Amino acid sequence: MSTVDADRPETTFPKIVPPDEQAHRQAVARHAQLTKPAGSLGRLEELGVWISACQGTCPPRPFARPRVVLFAGDHGVAAEGVSAYPSEVTEQMVTNFLTGGAAVNVAATNADATVRVVDIAVATDTPSLIAAHKVRRSSGAINREDALSEAETTAAIAAGRAIADEEIDGGADLLIAGDMGIGNTTVSAVLIAALTDTEPVAVVGRGTGIDDAGWMRKAAVIRDALRRARPVAGDPLALLRVAGGADIAAVSGFLAQAAARRTPVLLDGLAVGAAALIAEELAPNARKWWLAGHRSAEPAHALVLDQLDLTPLLDLGMRLGEGAGALAALPLLTLSCRVLAEMATFEEAGVTGPTSD
Ligand SMILES: Cc1cc2ncn([C@H]3O[C@H](COP(=O)(O)O)[C@@H](O)[C@H]3O)c2cc1C
């Protein structure tokens, strides 16, 4: 059954079809024929099976165009002293992304991925080339006002969907969303607490590295924003409007649309995790198309992974955002595909298989 709502087509997703069962079975069977003790490549075997199922073919094809989209947006809460850095860093980092000097650029080069930057809600003007999907300048300070209007919420989700479509139509066969926005760990924590019914103190993290006084301020802002968010926690669109942000709304549209378009996604850290919880509400079972690249050091991220029933590939104590955690995991995903595609079978190599079955 489709969940099409004629009143809100931009935020209504088709029923998500899970990755292909037959390709999944073929990949499991192929693993048993490859020259290694059964199951000896552990989780790498599961990864290759998942990519086979996503592509509907075994062995899987090497990724032709792994693509990172960086969603940049500012947040009114940044003015409340909840981050160790000022808002202007968002715009400055956008420039850094464009000139290739950020961690995400290095991690993308390392993983043979390319990067696109989009300004969804940066507080200042950015080059028109990256501002085509801009929704507004900064989202509202969610401890005391709505982040967005209803129309902006819809526009942000539609922007994320359109960006996913543009990328998939342009040949992207593995998508990663990254975030850049000072203050966004505060907003993400509020959304995650609202959607997992968690107490404020359990979701307050250090973000960019706030000190104890900053932690207290951040905890108070999260508490106040959660008071505003809880009454609408059952309605993902209202939650984004009241206590989210345009960038996170756009990422949720992007993640849900990737699933609708049968394109696998490597998830990153906290902000993408918050968006993923929303996307799973908008498009149930979208999570079948997502793999958790890593577990962030932010406490609220574990709640996301638990709720989505995703096991992270890496746990390196990373707490950056930008899609960097997902990109750190991408070479493992590539390896898992190559194992299925390039290893010899027992028969091909003339190696004796297991003695019993
Ligand atoms: C130089 C710099 C580069 C970053 N790249 C990602 N973030 C990350 O930190 C911010 C969220 O943390 P908080 O909620 O504490 O502000 C976001 O911009 C996120 O993408 C960065 C932060 C800084 C300072």
Ligand SMILES: O=C(O)c1cccnc1
């Ligand atoms: O875990 C993350 O994604 C994160 C943590 C701190 C700052 N920005 C992002």
